[in-house]
Amino acid sequence: MSAPLVKLTKKDFVSDQEVRWCPGCADFAILAGVQKLMPELGIAREKTVFISGIGCASRFPYYMNTYGFHGIHGRAPAIATGLKMANPDLTVWVVTGDGDGLSIGGNHLIHALRRNVDLKILLFDNRIYGLTKGQASPTSELGKKTKSSPFGTVDRPFNPLTLALGAGATFVARTTANDMPHMSSVLKRAAAHKGAAFVEIWQNCVVFNDGAFDEWSEKDVRDERLLKLEHGKPLMYGKSKDKGLRIGGGFTLEMGAADGAVVHDESRDNLSLALALAALEPPWPQVMGVLRAVDLPTVDQLAREQEREAEKATRGPATLEALLQSGDTWDVTAGAGDA
Amino acid sequence: MSAPLVKLTKKDFVSDQEVRWCPGCADFAILAGVQKLMPELGIAREKTVFISGIGCASRFPYYMNTYGFHGIHGRAPAIATGLKMANPDLTVWVVTGDGDGLSIGGNHLIHALRRNVDLKILLFDNRIYGLTKGQASPTSELGKKTKSSPFGTVDRPFNPLTLALGAGATFVARTTANDMPHMSSVLKRAAAHKGAAFVEIWQNCVVFNDGAFDEWSEKDVRDERLLKLEHGKPLMYGKSKDKGLRIGGGFTLEMGAADGAVVHDESRDNLSLALALAALEPPWPQVMGVLRAVDLPTVDQLAREQEREAEKATRGPATLEALLQSGDTWDVTAGAGDA
Amino acid sequence: MTVSAAPRPHIDLQNAVVRFAGDSGDGMQLTGTEFTREAALYGNDLATFPDYPAEIRAPAGTTAGVSGYQIQFAAHEVYSAGDQPDTLVAMNPAALKVHLPDLKRGGLLILNEATFKQSDLDRAGWKTNPLTDGTLENYQVIKVDFEHLVGKAVEGAGVSAKDASRCKNFYALGLVFWIYSRDIEREEQAIRERFKKSPPLAEANVRAFKAGYNYGETIEALDAPYSIQPARLKPGKYRNVTGNSALALGLIAAAQKAGLRLFYGSYPITPASDILHELSKYRRFQLTTFQAEDEIAAISAAIGASFAGALGITGSSGPGIALKTEAMGLALMTELPLVIINVQRGGPSTGLPTKTEQSDLFQAVYGRNGECPIPVLAARSPADCFETAYEACRIAIDCRTPVIVLSDGSLANGSEPWLLPDVNSLPKIEPDFATDPAGFMPYKRDEKLARPWAIPGTPGLEHRIGGLEKDALTGNISYDAHNHEKMVRTRAEKVRRIADRLDPTEPFFDPEGEVLVIGWGGTYGSITQAVIEARQGGLKVGHVHLRHVFPLPNDLTDVATRYRTVLVPELNMGQLRLHIRGQLGLESVGLNKIQGKPFHVAEIRSTIESLARRKHLPAEQEIA
Amino acid sequence: MTVSAAPRPHIDLQNAVVRFAGDSGDGMQLTGTEFTREAALYGNDLATFPDYPAEIRAPAGTTAGVSGYQIQFAAHEVYSAGDQPDTLVAMNPAALKVHLPDLKRGGLLILNEATFKQSDLDRAGWKTNPLTDGTLENYQVIKVDFEHLVGKAVEGAGVSAKDASRCKNFYALGLVFWIYSRDIEREEQAIRERFKKSPPLAEANVRAFKAGYNYGETIEALDAPYSIQPARLKPGKYRNVTGNSALALGLIAAAQKAGLRLFYGSYPITPASDILHELSKYRRFQLTTFQAEDEIAAISAAIGASFAGALGITGSSGPGIALKTEAMGLALMTELPLVIINVQRGGPSTGLPTKTEQSDLFQAVYGRNGECPIPVLAARSPADCFETAYEACRIAIDCRTPVIVLSDGSLANGSEPWLLPDVNSLPKIEPDFATDPAGFMPYKRDEKLARPWAIPGTPGLEHRIGGLEKDALTGNISYDAHNHEKMVRTRAEKVRRIADRLDPTEPFFDPEGEVLVIGWGGTYGSITQAVIEARQGGLKVGHVHLRHVFPLPNDLTDVATRYRTVLVPELNMGQLRLHIRGQLGLESVGLNKIQGKPFHVAEIRSTIESLARRKHLPAEQEIA
Numbered sequence A, B: 001m002s003a004p005l006v007k008l009t010k011k012d013f014v015s016d017q018e019v020r021w022c023p024g025c026a027d028f029a030i031l032a033g034v035q036k037l038m039p040e041l042g043i044a045r046e047k048t049v050f051i052s053g054i055g056c057a058s059r060f061p062y063y064m065n066t067y068g069f070h071g072i073h074g075r076a077p078a079i080a081t082g083l084k085m086a087n088p089d090l091t092v093w094v095v096t097g098d099g100d101g102l103s104i105g106g107n108h109l110i111h112a113l114r115r116n117v118d119l120k121i122l123l124f125d126n127r128i129y130g131l132t133k134g135q136a137s138p139t140s141e142l143g144k145k146t147k148s149s150p151f152g153t154v155d156r157p158f159n160p161l162t163l164a165l166g167a168g169a170t171f172v173a174r175t176t177a178n179d180m181p182h183m184s185s186v187l188k189r190a191a192a193h194k195g196a197a198f199v200e201i202w203q204n205c206v207v208f209n210d211g212a213f214d215e216w217s218e219k220d221v222r223d224e225r226l227l228k229l230e231h232g233k234p235l236m237y238g239k240s241k242d243k244g245l246r247i248g249g250g251f252t253l254e255m256g257a258a259d260g261a262v263v264h265d266e267s268r269d270n271l272s273l274a275l276a277l278a279a280l281e282p283p284w285p286q287v288m289g290v291l292r293a294v295d296l297p298t299v300d301q302l303a304r305e306q307e308r309e310a311e312k313a314t315r316g317p318a319t320l321e322a323l324l325q326s327g328d329t330w331d332v333t334a335g336a337g338d339a
Numbered sequence C, D: 001m002t003v004s005a006a007p008r009p010h011i012d013l014q015n016a017v018v019r020f021a022g023d024s025g026d027g028m029q030l031t032g033t034e035f036t037r038e039a040a041l042y043g044n045d046l047a048t049f050p051d052y053p054a055e056i057r058a059p060a061g062t063t064a065g066v067s068g069y070q071i072q073f074a075a076h077e078v079y080s081a082g083d084q085p086d087t088l089v090a091m092n093p094a095a096l097k098v099h100l101p102d103l104k105r106g107g108l109l110i111l112n113e114a115t116f117k118q119s120d121l122d123r124a125g126w127k128t129n130p131l132t133d134g135t136l137e138n139y140q141v142i143k144v145d146f147e148h149l150v151g152k153a154v155e156g157a158g159v160s161a162k163d164a165s166r167c168k169n170f171y172a173l174g175l176v177f178w179i180y181s182r183d184i185e186r187e188e189q190a191i192r193e194r195f196k197k198s199p200p201l202a203e204a205n206v207r208a209f210k211a212g213y214n215y216g217e218t219i220e221a222l223d224a225p226y227s228i229q230p231a232r233l234k235p236g237k238y239r240n241v242t243g244n245s246a247l248a249l250g251l252i253a254a255a256q257k258a259g260l261r262l263f264y265g266s267y268p269i270t271p272a273s274d275i276l277h278e279l280s281k282y283r284r285f286q287l288t289t290f291q292a293e294d295e296i297a298a299i300s301a302a303i304g305a306s307f308a309g310a311l312g313i314t315g316s317s318g319p320g321i322a323l324k325t326e327a328m329g330l331a332l333m334t335e336l337p338l339v340i341i342n343v344q345r346g347g348p349s350t351g352l353p354t355k356t357e358q359s360d361l362f363q364a365v366y367g368r369n370g371e372c373p374i375p376v377l378a379a380r381s382p383a384d385c386f387e388t389a390y391e392a393c394r395i396a397i398d399c400r401t402p403v404i405v406l407s408d409g410s411l412a413n414g415s416e417p418w419l420l421p422d423v424n425s426l427p428k429i430e431p432d433f434a435t436d437p438a439g440f441m442p443y444k445r446d447e448k449l450a451r452p453w454a455i456p457g458t459p460g461l462e463h464r465i466g467g468l469e470k471d472a473l474t475g476n477i478s479y480d481a482h483n484h485e486k487m488v489r490t491r492a493e494k495v496r497r498i499a500d501r502l503d504p505t506e507p508f509f510d511p512e513g514e515v516l517v518i519g520w521g522g523t524y525g526s527i528t529q530a531v532i533e534a535r536q537g538g539l540k541v542g543h544v545h546l547r548h549v550f551p552l553p554n555d556l557t558d559v560a561t562r563y564r565t566v567l568v569p570e571l572n573m574g575q576l577r578l579h580i581r582g583q584l585g586l587e588s589v590g591l592n593k594i595q596g597k598p599f600h601v602a603e604i605r606s607t608i609e610s611l612a613r614r615k616h617l618p619a620e621q622e623i624a
């Protein structure tokens, strides 16, 4: 049943469907990045499944020449959980938006993370509802004027990273669609993680929220405003890596010079560093890269192990006959029947 | 309309309904604690509303002689949000269980927290489904054998505190139903908080999960295993307060002697300390008390302010006539009519 | 099968109805279950009806906390748990208060005398003491001082006083065993097995049980002991099953026969949770149970599992089903096999969670957005849950469609002897996965209009599905107007054709006559018994019990015209009645009861009789 | 009203149908809206039908990305947007491909000549060039080189080439203004107002618009200009409204008349989102809009708000309504006012999100667990959304009940002139809050069977409600069997009595005759026009358009018997038809279309005609 191991290329992962995003949408970049990544993973097309909810982002599966499922709004993590538990051999990606994944689908997302289902979850965060034409999303900044909030939103936004960490995610990262090399490296790390990998991807919606990430993407400022995390390396940023985050008084971080900066450690069981970094808000730099990556058993794996143990522990044959006849049975003998 | 300010007593808050919990259930203690607290708050009975979902815990409103709403499973935070936004004068309490609030209702909970709706949310955590007779809940320990997991659960549990903090909650605390003075003080703090106050209350279910918290409640060990937080005081524990949590290498906490312990600060905007504490697992002590309490505008308050500004900004009268006639209108004159 | 000898001569009965009632903490469900098992093993036919409150344990001694368990067992076939008990065991005044009105005049009443103190009476709402005020004069009353007698019986067994008192229910069970001449040795073994982790507890319960049995001998004023011979059932191997466990077995059987992994995604809810509990035990059968975060996740995960090539199943009760309706539409659009089980309970909203009702038929047939036809099957008895579940899985796999199974609270918890099917003669189920890339089209249909099931992992069949309207062949998104009309009509036709493959409808009892009773679901037993009785009175009555609620059998109207009138008894306000009128134009008279309880046989029988007499037919028949 | 003089003589027409079609990015919706406003202000009666794809912007030049807007405007009353355009503006080959089949033979076709390059043709799926292959020979074709002409027109306005090219739609609008002799001054002002933030853009668009207008003069081969006089409508003040904005206004009007805060809890979904957007603008009217995290939270919050004493409202479309069904049961049980709006779209599942359909009737009437009767009202035209919303709020408050309002995509986005109601003559709405503790009982009912609305903040009325069955008077939890039956029947009766208070059903047109057409919802316009035309052919035809879908009017069957046959045209598979048969036993013939599009008038008219001719009536009529 399994396909011959021919070397695949990016093209092999391009489906025959017309891509229906607006010209200039950052979704194109993510699609290209993922299609490029696929052959590098060495996983057969037929073993790869993309599952999504509803939204512009969620059209993604149609464009991947793999198995795909365009679900209903917010439910992709749940559909993917069922799929992965039913067949752990598959590599399962979830594509979701900030509305799909954090608004209607928030609960499924945090439960998939706490269960550590082996899914690669990509949250395309454009801080707006694209497909429904421009309402506020749970990541829209407080006070933002949108179609549904003409006087500005009154809801404080989620920080997707702290939310994922608080839910117990074993892999949490952030990247941006306009930095292809960074995005590629983060996606690759997510793919390699065994367990629920959560990646927030900043994605510009040219039609309804253009420029949402300009603050961090313009060439002249981005190095000052973004801190790229590297495991085992000190927390440094700035064009010439001259700035760093250090330990301040009473368990706090402090901006300062690069040397003496705290060394980044993705693998800590303790959440505090990852969370401190995730929660930073301007004027602090925004972190990019992998905040947390720890290895813990996945639910799909645990469930299968349990199954094998149950099989082993079975006394007698696990046949359907035996099952039906288990418990107290009695016989009614022929001849006496009247029915 | 408002009631005369007579001094109320605990009894005034006891409704005429028969309390239908199992003998020995810790829900009784919480009920007593809340009924005792009510008169101390100086808020009229009719201005107080209790809203719940479904579960043993969620029967709570019936027993309070205030307004009450026994909602549907998981939706109490949403019902309460509507109520509070419709009438910000009311004091609104939400009572929920670990299943109600973290399983089916997880999304409403985290959204109420991020929005900072001015609600007091009490999560009765018995780490089991009580009302449906003993299935695993999202706080049941990994590997726990229950009716729905005869071979042990395979899902890692949530930590309700990190989840709430990750969602951006402005007030997060933990207490236990078997320490009435502590519970009372925490409930009082929650009542005083302006914004979404989240309190996890350890609650023993004698029928389906008896002894779930024994590890931390038996007299001889509890002081060694629980750390009671106090704002502005060092993080100390142990019978003779001889142990403390200090700053370790590379942004970590470390167990050690009491002196040099980090000073607790509830009011930090930065989540790292609260989170580090919330995430501690045995052999570390479990924290009790208020982890975080910061003041931020509530959504109900912001919405009303916006409304007042919109009123002020209105050109012309805000009458229904004016509204209907706004936009481009034209007249069809009499005599010409044929309909 | 031997029955231990009793010194007094037995009085032979054809059947008996016994009800055990007490506080939620008194163990009445266990007592009833034990009695039932013994009756089953003895060879009686039987039917049971457990009835318990929505609270885990309401305040002791109040009517709110009363839990009851009724069994009818007989030397002949039995169809319902009986209208009125012959014997009522009431462990406290509250139980007496709730259940006395049902006891047959002259019936046997076993009371726990020690619980009739003034405070007990007050808590149960008795104004005067029923033991002394004449309330009980029409019954054979046996007052037992359980506390005292049980205490004495278990002395020396090495258990605490509290545990000793907890043996009361086995004392009562022993007494009822004596009354109905049951086999105490088998039960003794069963008790020892149950308490095997604590030998003192086992010993204490056995002693209480035997003491209760022996106590029977000492009661002079009693007609008993009675004896009820085994029923002459169809030969074969039997087992007593509840509806929920039969249903779980039916699902496993279908998955095993199809060679598929069973994936059950569910969120606990009364009275459906036991299906999850039951299935969770059978992990050795390539079976994944997934307790989801909510009902939406449960069905979504099941859909994901079906996409993966498993048999995806989800189960809940009314409020949870409501949450699944959006995702049912997705299953319909993606045309994947999926079985959705609804164990109905009293509604609307949270309603009466532990009571039975049949009021989710509308929801099942009509409760979705868009044109969303989903086959609906209903089980009619606890044992029939097996077959219905099996059939639902077969249709789901055959037709690549979601299928709804309706059960209800009384079936779920009720039990009856089940003639074990021959595994080899169960109908074949062939998932028939697509494997050949040549000419593969995700929505190209076979003669049942089913599309291919092409599962991830299969090389060359990579494709994408989803909830947007899809092209009739490629399955790609299509907004084309005529394609949409075609797809809507095709999906409807696929479901409609299921009716073409059904066996012809053959009414039970009279093939023509005065009244045809059309029923569905858990009313089967009461209707059958009522028809039997009405026919004994000389009426010609037929009975059609619909397993297929949607699509309806093609010949139903034809069959109905062979009778003067059609009666539809339902535990709702007339949902099937409206459904058959709307679908088929078939007129009928409704008999409707919405009390969270099954029909009494007498309610249906008298309605049949009065309808047969009437010239002008009413629209709805009031329960007399 | 003056029309700017045009050098050529006008040809007087009674009506015209114009369709603008182009890429999603071409601004066709705006163009259509502008033309509509001018027609409205000029005094024509009109109806519109916007039709756009589900993607924000599908690939340029493909048929998937085509967006269209149709208007019928007339010197007489107009009921539908028209079957076939007289004039079609097609901004690219894809638009031509999609819409040419609809254009009337001999109709006017305005094409963007520059877009007919080979690559454009390929992208649109034209095998050969329609400009040259004879495809267009039956039409009056006007080829315009928009790019070039617009470029020239806006030279010097100070905008970029890209922005200049974006002015194409106003050039086209100008041309159509000339063709139908419209007032260009008023439009010039409107354009300047719209672009007031960028004077160069305003200038460029005005120049393009005027250039387009003037271009008309130069086209020799044209019959135009036409002129269509104002319609003689009922006197009064008018405004052009879409269904969604009329609906929003209806809700505000009801809340204001009742003196209540309006609370709108919603989660965005096409085509309902505009109600949220619209209401959000009116914060000054004691109005809270709450964009919830999902539909369940939206309805739950609205229920909470109603409990607090606000008018709780929630709105969505089919998939979102599915998610609300559990909470609807809670609103029913707690008997609080609540209005649930469903702007229907093509289903099932995600279906055809931007297309119209009427397939959520079953869901509205029958789509809940338990016996859960909720009144269902349907709006019939964009302006009627106001009155329907108002009436729904009135019933919700009067009867303390959830009420469902059905609108649909064509009503929501379609528009028509609306005769503004006199605010003082709107029916009274009195919330009548309970305030008196004496004798207060949370479930004691008035003659409409409504319970008291006792809101938090009121001293002495503290009480608890919830979704478990409740005692008929105190509202406390009750598991009593007979209380449950009583409550189920009372809730049903409360809703049933709404029908007793309806005005008698008076069919439009003939009060008796050959055919009665029964419709509901957005088919009103097409049916009306069809009946008018059928009657012109001499048939006697009546038309009943149901605002009250549930409960149905008591006299509907009586009215129907006055006609030889009943026709039910629906944009679904026959849901109302099954509903009236199930509820009333009323037989009818169905005309069903499931193409995501409104009926053509001709489809209904010819069905009426063929039915009137037929001896034997078919069950469903195929669309010819």
Ligand SMILES: Cc1ncc(C[n+]2csc(CCOP(=O)(O)OP(=O)(O)O)c2C)c(N)n1
Residues within 6 Å of the ligand: A054, A055, A056, A057, A058, A073, A096, A097, A098, A099, A100, A101, A124, A126, A128, A129, A130, A131, A132, A137, D267, D268, D269, D270, D295, D319, D320, D323, D350
């Ligand atoms: C149950 C349901 N509710 C609402 C919708 C409408 N809807 C579709 S996509 C969407 C939000 C899209 O936002 P996001 O997830 O941020 O994705 P984006 O379009 O921005 O990529 C909504 C509200 C729906 N399809 N289904």
Ligand SMILES: Cc1ncc(C[n+]2csc(CCOP(=O)(O)OP(=O)(O)O)c2C)c(N)n1
Residues within 6 Å of the ligand: B054, B055, B056, B057, B058, B072, B073, B096, B097, B098, B099, B100, B101, B124, B126, B128, B129, B130, B131, B132, B137, C267, C268, C269, C270, C295, C319, C320, C323, C350
């Ligand atoms: C929609 C829905 N799903 C499921 C249920 C069944 N249900 C009632 S309470 C409950 C869980 C109770 O657990 P928890 O919230 O921990 O409360 P506890 O009983 O332990 O206090 C469940 C699953 C329901 N009533 N409604």
Ligand code: SF4
Residues within 6 Å of the ligand: A020, A021, A022, A024, A025, A026, A027, A056, A057, A126, A130, A131, A204, A205, A206, A207, A208, D056, D057
């Ligand atoms: S609306 Fe925004 S997110 Fe959606 S396709 Fe267009 S640019 Fe991308």
Ligand code: SF4
Residues within 6 Å of the ligand: B020, B021, B022, B024, B025, B026, B027, B056, B057, B126, B130, B131, B204, B205, B206, B207, B208, C056, C057
């Ligand atoms: S089941 Fe547990 S939580 Fe529920 S009332 Fe009983 S002891 Fe309390």
Ligand SMILES: [Mg+2]
Residues within 6 Å of the ligand: A055, A097, A098, A099, A124, A125, A126, A127, A128, A129, A130, A137
């Ligand atoms: Mg988005």
Ligand SMILES: [Mg+2]
Residues within 6 Å of the ligand: B055, B097, B098, B099, B124, B125, B126, B127, B128, B129, B130, B137
């Ligand atoms: Mg719990």
